[in-house]
Amino acid sequence: MKSFKRTVFLSVTALIAFNSTFAQQIILSGNVKEAMGQVQPDQIKADITYLADDKLKGRMPGTEGYQMAVDYVTARLKSLSVQPSGENGSWLQKVNLRRAFVHDAVLSLSGGQLNQSTTAGKDSYSVYPNPSQPAIKQSSGLVFAGYGISEPGLGYDDYQGIDVKGKTVVIMRGAPEKFPSSVAAHVMNTRMLLKVAAAHGATGIVIGNPDSQISTLPDFSSGVYSVIDGMGKVVISQSYFSSQIGFLALLRYEVLNSFFESAGKSLTAVIRQLKGGEPNSFQIPQVINVSFTTTYKDIVSYNIVGKITGSDPVLRKEYVVHSAHLDHLGIGKPVAGDSLYNGAHDNASGVASLLEIAGIYKDLKVKPKRSVLIVMVTGEEMGTLGSAYFASHPTVPAKSMVADVNTDMPTIIAPLLSITALGAEHSSLSKQVNEAAAYLGLSVEPDPEPQQARFTRSDQYSFVLAGVPALHIKYGSKTPDGKNNLNETVAVWRAKYYHKPQDDINGTFDFEAGKKYAQLNFLIGYLVAQEAARPFWNKGDIFR
Template identity: 60%
Template sequence: MRNYKLYALVSCLLAAGTAFSQTIKVDKKVANAMQKVEPAVIKAHIDYLADDKLLGRKPGTPGYQMAVDYVIDQFKKTGVAPAGENNTYLQTVRLRQAKTGADVTITAINGKGEQQVLAMGNDAVIYPNPVQQSVTIEAPLVFAGYGISAPDMGYDDYAGIDAKGKIVVVFRGAPEQFPNTIANYSMDLQNTLKNAAAHGAVGVIVAAPNERSRVPNLQNGVYSVMTPDGKVGASRSYVSDDIKLLANLSYNTLEKFFKESNLDLGKAQASIKAGKPASATLQASIKANYTSAYQDIESYNVVGKITGSDPKLKNEYVVHSAHLDHVGIGKPVNGDSIYNGAHDNASGVAGLLEIARIYNNIKVKPKRSVLLVMVTAEEMGLLGSAYFANHPTVPTQSMVANVNTDMPAIIAPLLSVVALGAQHSSLANQVAQASKYMGLTVEEDPEPEQNRFIRSDQYSFVVQGVPALHIKYGNKTADGKNNLDETVKKWREVYYHKPQDGPDGIFDYEAGKKYTQLNFLIGYLIANQPERPTWNKDDFFGTRAAQ
């Protein structure tokens, strides 16, 4: 089996070798435009977007519409052309909130034909279906480990089992030997569902990892994006008509199924963790009946364009993205119930607005065109970016790269960065060049346990085959302790997804300026290079993008 950790590192270094040995020269006019990024302007954008009057920018609310109107106004002021639908700045995103009806039942049937009705919310929970209002299903169970098929990693949970017409039971996770980003991708529920459907399964049940874990609370429903013709345009819990059931199951219930099948659940868990599939047919079936009710919400992605200067390459696009939404009004914390989302992600939106201002100060645009996309419903499961990546307002094959900006955590001087995802493609070149020019070092992810690679909008582009990256803070600190991740963890405990993330929180606007300049320069270099970005040879994500 290929050593992917070593391979990824070598590939990245080989791909970026020229960049590391060569200091780039930035045109004087471009460098001057970069210097016009103003911390005070970044602050003003954040102050407006995170103001209480926007009520947390939840999609479908007047507060979110105020944010949309603000971005459009800024685009017009900085010469950004409309690139949405019908020559507007908008792409309509029809969000469907689906909830499972009170009549839901799920029954376990053992090998002897004995039936047990499972307690909803305790033993099991069923996800609503965004297109089928009433579903009845009965099928045998098969245990499929993590639900992963990755022969190039020497691992396949479906090898040797027949899942056709069955409900597969899986754990969320990946073998220990999988590198971080590959593990993140492999345990993504959407990929688990797609793989199950590809093997003929009719349902997927995700088991709790241990006795202490509870099944999720789905009382607030599950969101999907619907196309104008009523089909699912993007979803984190639904992939095709073939999967009739998506549910969660308690650990104790699965353990009972294993015992009745003369199998040891603990040994199976240990085996798949060590990279040895332990898939098996279970002597049990599941019968489920449920209905789904819907509430539809209209929201928007905001899409602007800076047209490139090359007659041919201007028809290709470098996409800068940032999510405009936050979570709205929620549970009060210290008397405050407005979740302003100043860092998450008014700061990212402010960065893109300043990138627009840089381009407005450059007379000769880069060869390729640049899209500035403010997406909705990131907090609902990357839905706005998934919809745009699946149904872009430009030809799909014309998108050559994505540079995403999400909660850069501008709370301390920016001295080093992590380029999530860049190690998989030639984008490592531009990251290395731009970082060196900016006097920044590039590090490995200091918080791999946060799964940041699949938790933000760049991931929506990756799964559509577009090389993408997300610049986050590195660990370097001015005092030489190089422990910024510890500071960020403490900050996150107080501010992340809490009402305390307001414009009066902790900010380092000079770091915001540097972060904006870096993201601009990465995108500018990509837009000017003769060749479009490529995945590294035999890269895990590149091979899947080609499928």
């Protein structure tokens, strides 16, 4: 490896092997090591305790409890000498959230070989509300488009050789088995499915369930959220792309299978082909008729944006972002007699970690070359809406953001001995991850739970979609007893606490692990902020 000058000097004698690669041991200059040592587990606990207190009532955006969280965090950032970097010199970025409710949804099928009209029962389909158009009524032909993926660069294109203009595409959520987990999570994300379908001229999308054992569909009666601008235009949504695509619906297995039967196809055989990386798209000899109305309830929420100004007169105009979501689920369905979703781990712990990172920077005598943004976002639980809005409408010049290090539910329930860096494999950020992990004595491992698709389920993905290299640090598998099955322990914990009222300060915590998480995320960001070159996507990467 070539050596180079920067504030963090590289040792030529200490090479640490891990994850089948070598990383250089770093020696921190100045008082960086001392400042990192000031991270206080007791302060992490105190921040989580306040943010997860019952009086904040689950930090639901648009509520008094969320505003209490905003006030607490901004006061803490002020005490840590962070400067406001929101709109108009404030700490805040306004995020207009639209809650959309679907009414009187009717989906019917007719024509073709069946030669009859078939209206699916309400338990056979579920239609998303349309956040832009209050009334939808349309009919169109049907085309099966596999997984709905169009990635010629990866050697796979479900849309090749078919015409879907003015038609509704029928797809199954999934990806070829040859795709890496983070790539699969990206191409099968609903935002991408909508974008690709629109680019090919589709006017509707139905996602069929290929699993006959799953009998339930999501219930949208409580509303689906999007972000609108000041004129009421939808600018961010997980279920809406443009007026071209009038509806998005989900179908049970029975309806999907009927499509295949009408086209003389075997659903089982086609699934096998798609998994093997062989597209199989075809016309479905039926017409789909869809009608429904949508009503709206608009609320205002806020992102919090703070700045630590860099020391280099040129590089200080560029920013390393540390992000975490401040919101949680509010008050909801009772579980074991409790209906208040406190969100202690998810994500008061992540917010507390960012506050400790800000504290490290306060104690640095010389700030890094680049500036640092501390961004607490809203609406993550609604579909990463706050981060998506900030990433696409930042309060600093968009091209000045060089990287995002996200912290979401670090799961501080056991000693942190190894990590997974979700997304780092796509960019040069893997270098800083490896260096920082080696310094802290942590090994870097592949994602132990790729089926969770965690890379696209949190706020770092919003920055990726905006072209900013990003990552999200999660736990690895190592345990003190050598069994190295932490993911199994987490799975048991998750079943009891994740997105449940039981996720409060009385649950399981390891605040020393919280300290190490904060130190690691700080150090990754610090190394990026000190590097002369900007982070970059790997050659040929899907996000490049």
